Amino acid sequence: xxxxxxxxEGDPRLRQKANKIRxxxxxxxxxxxxxxxxxxxxxxxxxxxxxxxxxxxxxxxxVPEDYDKEGDxxxxxxxxxxxxxxxxxxxLDPPEGCLSIPHWIGxxxxxxxxxxxxxxxxxxxxxxxxxxxLARVLQxxxxxxxxxxxxxxxxxxxxxxxxxxxxxxxxxxAEVAK
Ligand code: ZN
Numbered sequence: 402x403x404x405x406x407x408x409x410e411g412d413p414r415l416r417q418k419a420n421k422i423r424x425x426x427x428x429x430x431x432x433x434x435x436x437x438x439x440x441x442x443x444x445x446x447x448x449x450x451x452x453x454x455x456x457x458x459x460x461x462x463x464v465p466e467d468y469d470k471e472g473d474x475x476x477x478x479x480x481x482x483x484x485x486x487x488x489x490x491x492x493l494d495p496p497e498g499c500l501s502i503p504h505w506i507g508x509x510x511x512x513x514x515x516x517x518x519x520x521x522x523x524x525x526x527x528x529x530x531x532x533x534x535l536a537r538v539l540q541x542x543x544x545x546x547x548x549x550x551x552x553x554x555x556x557x558x559x560x561x562x563x564x565x566x567x568x569x570x571x572x573x574x575a576e577v578a579k
Contacts, residue, residue, distance in 0.1 A: 449545030469534035480519035488512035
């Protein structure tokens with residue numbers, strides 16, 4: 402496995418629509434494994450292939466148990482061609498960040514619950530029912546596949562906040578990077 406370079410805002414690839422995946426081959430499995438490792442190393446809770454410059458509809462997600470609220474389940478996902486087939490309710494917290502827009506966070510309205518249809522690494526169809534923080538992460542990553550960044554969806558751009566990096570280079574705990 403290898404760490405991949407994460408591209409940042411200003412790179413036109415972050416604004417392009419990613420292509421549907423037709424089959425799983427060894428190269429795709431390697432990409433998924435490398436993305437997962439890159440996401441954990443960043444560290445982040447989600448990563449979409451366009452963020453590593455690959456225009457394919459592939460996302461990785463790893464949310465630890467109780468990440469945002471007590472009782473939130475853990476999730477470890479690699480999803481091919483994910484799409485939201487149902488979205489209900491609304492949520493505004495916690496603030497979102499993005500590995501491709503380092504050090505900025507903002508409040509983004511999202512659906513509280515989503516059902517995501519996707520394929521797994523065996524190319525079998527799966528359905529993920531998600532609520533709260535995991536639902537937020539999935540919506541954020543699926544947006545990346547359509548060239549949409551969280552800053553497009555903040556209620557008001559003046560509410561975006563800059564969190565300066567700490568001198569030791571560690572992300573602040575308030576930063577929720579995806
Ligand atoms: Zn992001």
